[in-house]
Amino acid sequence: xxxxxxxxxxxxxxxxxxxRGLDLHIERGEFVAIVGFSGSGKTTLINLLAGLLLPDAGTxxxxxxxxxxxxxxxxxxxxxxxxxxxxxxxxxxxxxVDSLFPSWTAARxxxxxxxxxxMVNLSAARDKLxxxxxxxMRQRVSVARALAMDPQVLLLDEPLSALDALTRGSLQSExxxxxxxxxxxxxxxTNDVDEGLLLADRIIPMTPGPGATLGPEIRVPxxxxxxxxxLNHDAEFKRLRASITSWLLDAAARRKSAAPTRLPAPPALIxxxxx
Amino acid sequence: xxxxxxxxxxCEATGLTVLVPLIRLCRAEEPRTQxxxxxxxxxxxxxxxxxxxxxWSAAAANIHTSIGSLPGPTQVWNQxxxxxxxxxxxxxxxxxxxxxQAELRVRYEKAFPGRHWPARKYSGAPTYFDEILxxxxxxxxxxxxxxxxxxxxGVLCGLSxxxxxxxxxxxxxxxxxxPLAWLPIVMILVSALYTSKDPLFAKSxxxxxxTVALCSLWPTLVNTAIGVxxxxxxxxxxxxxxxLSWWVRLRKIVLPSALPYxxxxxxxxxxxxxxxxxxxxxxxxxxxxxxxxxxxxxNGSSQTLALIMVAVFTIGIIxxxxxxxxxxxxQLVSYDRSANx
Numbered sequence: 086x087x088x089x090x091x092x093x094x095x096x097x098x099x100x101x102x103x104x105r106g107l108d109l110h111i112e113r114g115e116f117v118a119i120v121g122f123s124g125s126g127k128t129t130l131i132n133l134l135a136g137l138l139l140p141d142a143g144t145x146x147x148x149x150x151x152x153x154x155x156x157x158x159x160x161x162x163x164x165x166x167x168x169x170x171x172x173x174x175x176x177x178x179x180x181x182v183d184s185l186f187p188s189w190t191a192a193r194x195x196x197x198x199x200x201x202x203x204m205v206n207l208s209a210a211r212d213k214l215x216x217x218x219x220x221x222m223r224q225r226v227s228v229a230r231a232l233a234m235d236p237q238v239l240l241l242d243e244p245l246s247a248l249d250a251l252t253r254g255s256l257q258s259e260x261x262x263x264x265x266x267x268x269x270x271x272x273x274x275t276n277d278v279d280e281g282l283l284l285a286d287r288i289i290p291m292t293p294g295p296g297a298t299l300g301p302e303i304r305v306p307x308x309x310x311x312x313x314x315x316l317n318h319d320a321e322f323k324r325l326r327a328s329i330t331s332w333l334l335d336a337a338a339r340r341k342s343a344a345p346t347r348l349p350a351p352p353a354l355i356x357x358x359x360x
Numbered sequence: 361x362x363x364x365x366x367x368x369x370x371c372e373a374t375g376l377t378v379l380v381p382l383i384r385l386c387r388a389e390e391p392r393t394q395x396x397x398x399x400x401x402x403x404x405x406x407x408x409x410x411x412x413x414x415x416w417s418a419a420a421a422n423i424h425t426s427i428g429s430l431p432g433p434t435q436v437w438n439q440x441x442x443x444x445x446x447x448x449x450x451x452x453x454x455x456x457x458x459x460x461q462a463e464l465r466v467r468y469e470k471a472f473p474g475r476h477w478p479a480r481k482y483s484g485a486p487t488y489f490d491e492i493l494x495x496x497x498x499x500x501x502x503x504x505x506x507x508x509x510x511x512x513x514g515v516l517c518g519l520s521x522x523x524x525x526x527x528x529x530x531x532x533x534x535x536x537x538x539p540l541a542w543l544p545i546v547m548i549l550v551s552a553l554y555t556s557k558d559p560l561f562a563k564s565x566x567x568x569x570x571t572v573a574l575c576s577l578w579p580t581l582v583n584t585a586i587g588v589x590x591x592x593x594x595x596x597x598x599x600x601x602x603x604l605s606w607w608v609r610l611r612k613i614v615l616p617s618a619l620p621y622x623x624x625x626x627x628x629x630x631x632x633x634x635x636x637x638x639x640x641x642x643x644x645x646x647x648x649x650x651x652x653x654x655x656x657x658x659n660g661s662s663q664t665l666a667l668i669m670v671a672v673f674t675i676g677i678i679x680x681x682x683x684x685x686x687x688x689x690x691q692l693v694s695y696d697r698s699a700n701x
Contacts, residue, residue, distance in 0.1 A: 135601065137597055137600060137601070154600075155597070155600040155601045155603070156601070156603060157601065157602060157603060159601070160601070161597075161601055163594055163597070163598075165594060167592075167594040167595060167597065167598050169595060169598070169612070169613065169616070169617075171616040171617070171619075172612075172616075180602070180612055181602050184602050184603070184604055184605075184608060185602065234601075234602070
């Protein structure tokens, strides 16, 4: 059995089917990227993994146990940072640390906060309020908060999509560095194929919604650490990117041609999984 | 330079924006802009005031009532000065009374060693400034009572849809009720229930404060409910992921997030309370500005109208200051909601 497992998971909002028949198996220590268009239900998927939403059909399991609600074993980095604007950077992280490790001494908790701030290079902004930070810095705080929870799985919901290209690049390298240091299980949701290729062991494309489902997985055999500049000339990288992109475009085209005719819903697709 | 910057920030936070162009002028910052700002912030209100005074004087000369002609600005001003003089005279008499008493005490204790000196309190009439102070005490007692009731109920309304639906129709029902309708009920209930031989507060004070509370709790209640109900769902998701306890969630997320709304409500409540207070004091015969107006009205002397007008201006000025104070508090607790996006 895989560490994090989705079996036949479906989710509807009212009559609208958002996700239909999802199967996903993620091993411990694996970095998986789920790539898809905006509005394909990616955030719904991460909310199901986090337990913020419960599936209408199928099950989500972590380490064999059915996920019945949110919990600190799954650290979430939200798309819009979700920092509390009335708390400073350190207080935002301390809120998580204090509530999750009440048995620690105050000194140890504060040291834990500082260490994670240093991990994302934000020690200098310790006592600033979120509004005094740039978007990239806020997202680092959010990453530090999730890491400070010491979760078993890190769920990244389009963490970099609101940032400019340069900031995004440097944060990608930082995520890769942090992941390489302790090899947590990571699920990254993104709309950027390159980002997935740079960071992940495995990329799973998502069909456009409604009734979205997962496409065939693609393994990323590129050696680590991956250098963004070198990758641009790497033949394997180019081939992978082309194949994922064309799969996504084909899926979108199928959706478009199918949509106006309003065909009855197709039976759930069974994606190819290797587990 | 830094000091001036801080002064500007202070003025902006306290609503003294009038002074900002003056401060900027001090360091010769774009004089043209500052002069035009001064014209807008000081000149125009001054023009408005002059027009008002002119219209008032013209009207005063032409309106005759059963107790003399309508007083103009100068008469009202003279009455205000008279009230201040009266206050000072009363304070002098009080001082003299206590000085005499202290003297007598020394002689008494010499004559009858070991006997207890029967100290007496000065029993002069309350001055205008005493009335103002009483009014402020009453309004703050009522406002405090209203806040203690409204904030918790508002938080519950915001947290629980069920509670909101249970309570909301009755909030809507009682919200528009005038203080004049509440007051008789409150007075009778206070007479019946507040029976103590040595009461801490006068009955009229309790009735007025409760009436103020009943009329002023609604804005705080409604705003608190809205503030708590409109918390960013992402912030609640953070609380869920961290599995924060109900109490921690309330303290760390719900209340700070709703605080700007709560203070907006408190600000509205205080201004409603101040308005209601005057009517309540008139009818409950609680000492204070309302009773002052009522007594002057009953008095019917040639100065009545001028004195009532002094009271009207006093009520207005105090209401304005209270509102500014609350505005400052409101700005201190508000945070940039857009900061999270």
